[in-house]
Every structure is written in structure tokens, then in C-alpha cells.
Amino acid sequence: MTDRTTAPPELAVTDVTVRFAGLTALDAVSFTVTPGSVHALIGPNGAGKSTCFNVLSGLCRPAAGTVRLGDADLTRLAPHRIAALGVARTFQNIVTTQGTVADNLMLGRHALSRSGFAASALRLPQARREQREHLDRAREIAELTGLAQHFDHPVALLSYGDRKRVEFARALCLEPSVLLLDEPVAGMNAAERARTVEVVHTVRAELGLSVVLVEHDMGLVMRLADEVTVLDFGRRIAHGTPDEVRSDPEVLRAYLGTGAEQEDAA
Numbered sequence: 001m002t003d004r005t006t007a008p009p010e011l012a013v014t015d016v017t018v019r020f021a022g023l024t025a026l027d028a029v030s031f032t033v034t035p036g037s038v039h040a041l042i043g044p045n046g047a048g049k050s051t052c053f054n055v056l057s058g059l060c061r062p063a064a065g066t067v068r069l070g071d072a073d074l075t076r077l078a079p080h081r082i083a084a085l086g087v088a089r090t091f092q093n094i095v096t097t098q099g100t101v102a103d104n105l106m107l108g109r110h111a112l113s114r115s116g117f118a119a120s121a122l123r124l125p126q127a128r129r130e131q132r133e134h135l136d137r138a139r140e141i142a143e144l145t146g147l148a149q150h151f152d153h154p155v156a157l158l159s160y161g162d163r164k165r166v167e168f169a170r171a172l173c174l175e176p177s178v179l180l181l182d183e184p185v186a187g188m189n190a191a192e193r194a195r196t197v198e199v200v201h202t203v204r205a206e207l208g209l210s211v212v213l214v215e216h217d218m219g220l221v222m223r224l225a226d227e228v229t230v231l232d233f234g235r236r237i238a239h240g241t242p243d244e245v246r247s248d249p250e251v252l253r254a255y256l257g258t259g260a261e262q263e264d265a266a
């Protein structure tokens with residue numbers, strides 16, 4: 001299990017540039033995620049937020065720039081290597097539709113298994129013990145994310161909000177030091193959104209990890225984030241606390257006044 005007594009390493013994004021044919025989706029973007037903080041990436045549609053997440057999780061290779069987690073250089077590593085180094089992510093759309101909550105969380109534990117395939121298949125004592133430990137930890141994570149009562153239920157029978165939280169819990173099962181949450185409340189009703197905010201607060205306090213968040217719900221960003229980086233047309237146009245960013249003239253211009261309306265609606 002991950003040692004929770006040490007602070008997570010700093011995630012540093014430096015001068016990252018991504019181009020798609022003639023379009024510069026990210027233009028020398030830099031920001032640093034303070035260990036243990038919640039860092040939001042915001043910006044209007046097409047600003048480059050998803051591209052940035054794809055770089056952080058290894059799905060997109062930048063043309064220039066670096067991504068470092070503590071001493072480790074993550075730039076251009078394959079997604080599974082980045083996950084193994086402690087960066088886990090969720091996706092905007094739910095990918096989980098099969099199996100029970102326990103099955104899905106155990107999939108998240110798979111990458112941490114030390115016993116080989118043969119030992120697991122033969123159910124050797126060491127493999128059985130390891131399996132039990134992983135199941136115990138999966139249950140703890142289900143409790144932390146408010147899914148304990150559904151642990152043995154099929155995911156397909158859960159509400160939309162609970163299924164989104166299964167994705168979240170599965171990412172946590174990797175014992176990450178940095179969790180990337182891609183629009184964690186998209187499509188949720190007000191009660192589900194409030195519950196998700198609560199769960200992010202709990203997880204961060206209990207596990208001490210850093211969270212990077214892409215989210216269109218400005219009310220949620222303002223409630224959750226310690227720091228905010230604002231992108232527009234692939235460039236970083238502002239950075240600071242939620243209060244600093246919400247009054248920044250360039251941010252207001254980029255959102256053409258829609259930021260305030262979205263927050264009121266949240």
C-alpha cells in the first residue's frame with residue numbers, strides 16, 4: 001500500500017505545446033500542482049483542457065515541453081507507465097457498465113498485484129492472501145467514496161451519480177498521488193453534485209493526494225479548487241486562487257460574461 005505519511009510529489013507542467021495539423025491546441029502551457037492541493041483547469045470550449053489531461057495521462061504526446069512528477073519525467077511515457085508512477089484519471093463518459101462495484105474496484109487494484117498470473121490462477125496461498133488484502137482495500141475505498149452499501153451490487157443497476165463515483169473509486173484503487181478528474185459532475189443533478197464535492201473533500205483529506213480537475217461547473221470549481229489555471233485558445237491566460245481568477249479581466253473577457261451566469265446556475 002502507498003505510504004500516506006509522506007506528501008505527494010509536485011506535478012510540474014512546463015512549456016507544453018501540442019499541435020494538431022495546423023492548430024496549436026496547447027501553446028507553451030505551464031503550471032504547477034502544489035502537493036495535496038485541488039488544482040482546476042478551466043476555460044471556454046476548445047481551450048485545450050482535454051488535450052492537457054491527455055498529455056498528463058500519456059494519451060497525447062506533446063511536441064515540446066515537459067511533465068514531471070517529483071523526480072520522474074512523465075513526458076512521452078505510455079499511459080500504463082504514468083499510472084504506475086502515481087497519476088490516475090477518470091474520463092468524462094462512464095466506461096463502466098459490467099460486473100459489480102467490487103469487480104470494478106478490483107480491476108483498479110490489478111496493476112498493483114505482485115503475484116504472477118500463474119500463482120493467481122493456481123490460487124497459491126500468497127496469491128490468495130494478496131487478493132484478500134486488495135479486496136479489503138477496495139472496500140475501504142468504497143466506504144470513502146460513499147459506495148459501501150453498493151459494494152456487491154451490479155454497476156448497471158446503480159444511479160448515474162453512483163456509477164460516476166465507481167469510476168472515481170476505481171482510479172483511487174491505483175493508490176495515485178495525483179488524481180485527474182475529467183468533468184466529475186457532468187450530467188449529475190444538484191444532489192449528486194453536492195455529494196461528489198463532499199467525496200472529493202473527504203478523499204483529499206483522508207488520502208492526502210493532489211487533485212487536478214477539469215470542470216465546466218464554475219460553482220463546483222470555486223468551492224473545490226485551491227488554485228485555478230485558465231486556458232483560452234491553448235494559451236494560459238490566468239492563474240491564481242478562485243477569487244483572483246474570477247475577477248481577472250482577461251478571464252471575464254474569455255468567458256464573455258458567461259462565467260458568472262454559470263456559477264449562479266450551479
Ligand SMILES: Nc1ncnc2c1ncn2[C@@H]1O[C@H](COP(=O)(O)OP(=O)(O)OP(=O)(O)O)[C@@H](O)[C@H]1O
Nearest residue numbers: 020023024025043044045046047048049050051052
Ligand atoms: N485529435 C484532435 N485532432 C485535431 N484537433 C483536435 C484534436 N483534439 C482536440 N483538437 C482541437 O484542439 C483544440 C482544443 O481541444 P480540447 O478538446 O483540448 O479543448 P477543451 O478545452 O477540452 O474543450 P471542451 O471544453 O469543449 O471539452 C480544439 O480546437 C479542438 O478542436
